Amino acid sequence: MPTILAEAAHDGNWLLLAAVLASLAVFSVCAVVLTGTDLREHRLPNRWTGALAAGGAVTLGLACLVDDAGWSRFWSMLGGGVGYLGLILLLHLISRTGMGLGDVKLAGGLGLYAGWLGWDHLFGAIVLGFVAGGVVALVLVLARRATGSTHLPFGPAMLLGTAVALLF
Numbered sequence: 001m002p003t004i005l006a007e008a009a010h011d012g013n014w015l016l017l018a019a020v021l022a023s024l025a026v027f028s029v030c031a032v033v034l035t036g037t038d039l040r041e042h043r044l045p046n047r048w049t050g051a052l053a054a055g056g057a058v059t060l061g062l063a064c065l066v067d068d069a070g071w072s073r074f075w076s077m078l079g080g081g082v083g084y085l086g087l088i089l090l091l092h093l094i095s096r097t098g099m100g101l102g103d104v105k106l107a108g109g110l111g112l113y114a115g116w117l118g119w120d121h122l123f124g125a126i127v128l129g130f131v132a133g134g135v136v137a138l139v140l141v142l143a144r145r146a147t148g149s150t151h152l153p154f155g156p157a158m159l160l161g162t163a164v165a166l167l168f
Helices: 002-011 014-041 046-066 070-094 101-117 119-142 155-167
Strands: none
Touching (some): 014 046, 014 101, 014 155, 046 070, 070 101, 070 119, 101 119, 101 155
8 A cells, every 4th residue: 555655645646645544544443443352352343343344445435436446446345355255254154163253244344455455465465364363373372372272363363464465
C-alpha cells in the first residue's frame, strides 16, 4: 500500500489517498482490538471481524471508484475475501479443533484487504500468517510453554501476515 499511497499523492488523486488511508485506519484499529481479544480470551468477536470486513469493503470499494485500476482491484478484492475465507473454512471443517469460526470470519475481511492489492499480496498474507503462527507455536513448544495439543490463538498470526503483506 505504500506505493499506492505515494502514487496517489504524486498524481493528486486525493480521493484515492483518503480512501486508502481510511482503510488502513479501520484495519489498524480492528487489528489491535482483535489481537488483544484473541490473545486474552481465545475468541474473535463478530462485532470486530464484521467491522474489519465491512470497513474494508466500504473504504476499498470507494477506492475502486476513484482508481484507474478500479474494476480489476474490485474483483481481486472480492476474490481475495472469498478465497481466504474458503481456505480457512475448509481447514475448520477438516479439523474442528484447529481453526475456529472466528478465524474463518477474520479471513474474509483480511482477504478483502490483501486481495485489493492483488493475488501476490493475498498469497503472501496467507503464507506469512501460517509462518508466523508456526514460529510462535514452535517457540512455545521448545520453551515448554505449550504442547502439541495446546490451543493457540491464530488470529494474531493471520493479522500479522496480512499487515506485512500490506506494507510490502
